Amino acid sequence: MKARIAAVGDIHLGEDVRGKFRERLAGIEERADVLLLAGDLTRHGTVEEGKVVADELRDLPIPVVAVLGNHDYHSDAQDTITALLNDAGVTVLDDASTVLVCHGERLGIVGGKGFGGGFAGKCASEFGEPETKEFVRHTKDIAERWRIALKELQADHRVVLAHYSPVKDTLEGEPKEIYPFLGSYLLAEAVDAEGADLILHGHAHLGTEKGMTPGGIRVRNVALPVLGRAYGVYSLNGH
Amino acid sequence: MAHEAPQYVAARVQRALAEGENTHELGIRVDVRGDQLFLRGKVSTEERRTRLAGVAGEAAPELKVRNEITVVEIRDPGEEESL
Numbered sequence: 001m002k003a004r005i006a007a008v009g010d011i012h013l014g015e016d017v018r019g020k021f022r023e024r025l026a027g028i029e030e031r032a033d034v035l036l037l038a039g040d041l042t043r044h045g046t047v048e049e050g051k052v053v054a055d056e057l058r059d060l061p062i063p064v065v066a067v068l069g070n071h072d073y074h075s076d077a078q079d080t081i082t083a084l085l086n087d088a089g090v091t092v093l094d095d096a097s098t099v100l101v102c103h104g105e106r107l108g109i110v111g112g113k114g115f116g117g118g119f120a121g122k123c124a125s126e127f128g129e130p131e132t133k134e135f136v137r138h139t140k141d142i143a144e145r146w147r148i149a150l151k152e153l154q155a156d157h158r159v160v161l162a163h164y165s166p167v168k169d170t171l172e173g174e175p176k177e178i179y180p181f182l183g184s185y186l187l188a189e190a191v192d193a194e195g196a197d198l199i200l201h202g203h204a205h206l207g208t209e210k211g212m213t214p215g216g217i218r219v220r221n222v223a224l225p226v227l228g229r230a231y232g233v234y235s236l237n238g239h
Numbered sequence: 240m241a242h243e244a245p246q247y248v249a250a251r252v253q254r255a256l257a258e259g260e261n262t263h264e265l266g267i268r269v270d271v272r273g274d275q276l277f278l279r280g281k282v283s284t285e286e287r288r289t290r291l292a293g294v295a296g297e298a299a300p301e302l303k304v305r306n307e308i309t310v311v312e313i314r315d316p317g318e319e320e321s322l
Contacts, residue, residue: 016286017283044260071263198322205266225281228311228312228313229315230316233316234319235320235321237322
């Protein structure tokens, strides 16, 4: 059997667009087994916006798994937003994993927002001022938590859900100067080390949908402006 | 201020769009050419498009704002991709 994954990121909901996202999800249960949200669910990361997101996702007929994005952290309300989403039945992953059963097979999802730093050969190093070291260490710590979560994951299909990009391929279209703020190769390195079937991310609104890691794992940028459609659907065939 | 380099004006407007309480829009390209300020990018609603032009105009009142931001049309999910 195959697992059908619907995914979208950067939906940036707020009171002004209340109800519109839910409309676009009509009939999703016929197209997909699970909906994954790749962060930036809000615009300003406020509790009010978090409530809109929770209301739009409440009682969807398929499971919803999400990670937060940088916008969702802006008002320091990420914990409250997470709690609101949990109350609405949404699983929010913060460098953790969850396993769902689809058609009798286990779909394992490792998720977290990820972070920046840049890509191999053109990236920040853990060197110099404490602020620089802290920036790079944040990404390194996240990558390590993903690696451990993937190592421990027992599942038939393995998907990584992120906000920041693990590869450059899916940033094509963004100005190269800002790549270090859009993702980090450390994320891809960790996933390549433990293996996965698919990596989904958002964040890069001007990027492209399709790419792959150096290890050959498929990467899809599902940021809403990139997709131009309500969500992408990716089906993973059984091994 | 009369001789502020256009690059600094564009950077100031871009910062206002990214950091402004009512905008927080990071993906807008800002270019200054002569007395014109061009905004390009994609947003989800007409209201957000208009709001961005308003904030840009406040950040650079001496320039004529050319709002070339487009509102994204969201299509149906379409076909699934088999991996």
